[in-house]
Each structure stands twice: as structure tokens, then as C-alpha cells.
Amino acid sequence: MKKDFTPTLLDLGPLQIYLARHFGFCYGVENAIEIAFKVVEENPGKKIFLLSEMIHNPQVNADLQSHGVEFLQDNYGKQLISFDELAADDIVIIPAFGTTLELEKKLNDLGIQTEKYNTTCPFVEKVWNRSEQIAKKNYTIIIHGKPKHEETRATFSHAAANAPSVVVKDMQQTIELAKYINGEKPSEQFYDEFKGQYSENFDITKDLDRIGVVNQTTMLASDTQAIADYLKQVMINKYKLTVTGIDGRFADTRDTLCYATLENQQAVSGMLQTDADLAIVVGGYNSSNTSHLVELCEEKLPTYFINSEENILSAKEILHYNFHTKEELLTTDFLPNKKTVKILITSGASCPDALVEGVINKLTGFFSVNITTEELITKF
């Protein structure tokens, strides 16, 4: 059935807010947060660590830290607390993105039971399981993801345990990889060009004969699909395949795309059909899925990527993040001087709804709005 991705209009008179049909917390994040707080509640007096940030949201992570939870690593795998400081009865929570087999083993060797406090999202595990299935059929795994992101590192580690694996970060790199499939580039060059992105003993001369594509679940679903379609066509052309022969060279992995990422992205496409003046995307600055929502919006209209309502300094000024240049910028006169201002709002999968509410309330305060939030809610 066709899903409805039209946004919800919050008609506040001079301010019209179009809220994405799907936004915010996904199942995996909600589940991980719930488990983490339950672990804290049930284990008073125990040392509780998180392998790395629970999710990419500063407020949620600060909340956990205020309950005594400490982070062992930063998002890029840099050690913040040495594993030597861990005792066997300490608790280490595995975050929603999962972790590498190597790290899991390291913790298990210290006597720490990682399986008991593992919040890895089932949809990430689905990617690992699918990789394993196609690995058993001798396909090489191509992972579309950010090479340094925890989830991609975890997926790579699980995939590489079963099959030759290589990470591509975008279409540009995929096109370059295809040149090795087609023999258009000298094979030796691959090892330099894809340094740090391929599994041990990867043999470029034969490991791209049979391939399957999986992704870091928070990448743009349309990008992953485009990469898979492109590589499929490369295989069809190279091996002169007919419809029946495609399976022998290219594994169908479409069922691994995360529903939540896809729905949040499709909901953004839905709200972009309106004639809004600007978009506000709420989420952690290091959140991959949030930056993809920003990417979609900024193609069409001025877009402000903010952490919380505190970034909206006044009706004139907004402090927002440019994820391309990784810097925070101050923009003045971000609200147009019009009788009715139309604003699109969405948030990333790791952003609590309370932050979106805070943003709506802050914006409402800048306009002569004659309706209370309660009255507005009764309309729904």
C-alpha cells in the first residue's frame, strides 16, 4: 500500500509549521535507551560503562553520564578510558550501532559479559545476518557507509569474518571501484586507493567476481539503492548477463534497508512538496542520519541544522551547524519578514521529541499566536 508522507500542518496563524509525517526516535534508539536506563536502575553501586556514545545525541548521552555512566571510547574508536581499568564484574553496554568482533572478544577476555548488556539494533543485526548469508554463497560484501563510523566498523568486522569485504563511502568511490571490476585501473592501485577500507587478504583480481551491497543503516537509502543499481549494471555489462543470470554475480540485498531511516527520509521528501520558507532539522551534530535529512532539505530551501531550541538565539539569530565544513555558523534574519511564515521541521532518529517541542515553542514565541498548544493539540 502506498504510504502517506504528507506533513502535519500546525496552523498557528502567522506561523505555519509543517511537521514531517515521520521524525525522531526509531525503534533501535528507543530500545537502546530503555535498556541503558534499566541497567542503571537495576545495578546500583556497579560501575557502568558505555562502549561509546549510546546514540548520536548530546542530551541523551549527558543524561546517561549524569546517572554515572562513563564512555570507554569516542565515536571514532579513540580510547577514553583504558580497558585495563575494567574489572570482570563491571557492566559494559554495547550501543545501538553494535561493535566489532575484535572489541567484543577483548571485553569477553576480560570476563565482561557483553551479550547481557547488548543494545545492538535488530535492524543492524539484520544487515550482519544478510551479509553472512550471502558470504556463505561466496559473494564479496560491499558496504556503503562512512568508513570511520562505529556502525560501519562493526558491520565491516562482522562481514569480513565471513567474506572478503570492502567499504565504499559514496557513489564516487563506487565508480572508482567499478573500474577495478572492469579492469580499467591497475589492480595494485586498489590497495592504496581503498586503504583501510578492505578486509585482510583481499584479492582485487578475483574478489569482485560475485558481489552484494549492504549499508550503514543511516545512509541515504536512495544513495545506497543508486550504488547497488550501478554495481548491478556494471556486473550485467561485464558478464553480459540476462535477467536469469544476474543472481549468479549480484546478490539481492534490498531487504536490509532500515525502515526508520527510509521513512524519515521519505517524510522529508513529502514535506518538501510544500511551499515553505525554510527548514529546521533537529539532531546531534555527529548524527549521520540527521545530516542526511539536512542534505535533502538544503537541496530545496534554506535549512538550519540545530541541536536544540537553545540554538535559536532570538527571532533574528540562529546558531546552526554546517556538516559539510563541520563548523557552527551564526545566521541573522533567518525568519523572513512576511505575513505568514512557513517552516518545515523534522528531527533525526536519535533526537528526543521533547527537543522538537522545545523548538516549536521557541518559534511560536516570536509570533502573535492566538492559539495555545493545548488548543492546537485538540484539533488532532
Ligand code: SF4
Ligand atoms: S536507524 Fe534503523 S538500524 Fe539504526 S538504530 Fe534506528 S532502527 Fe536501528
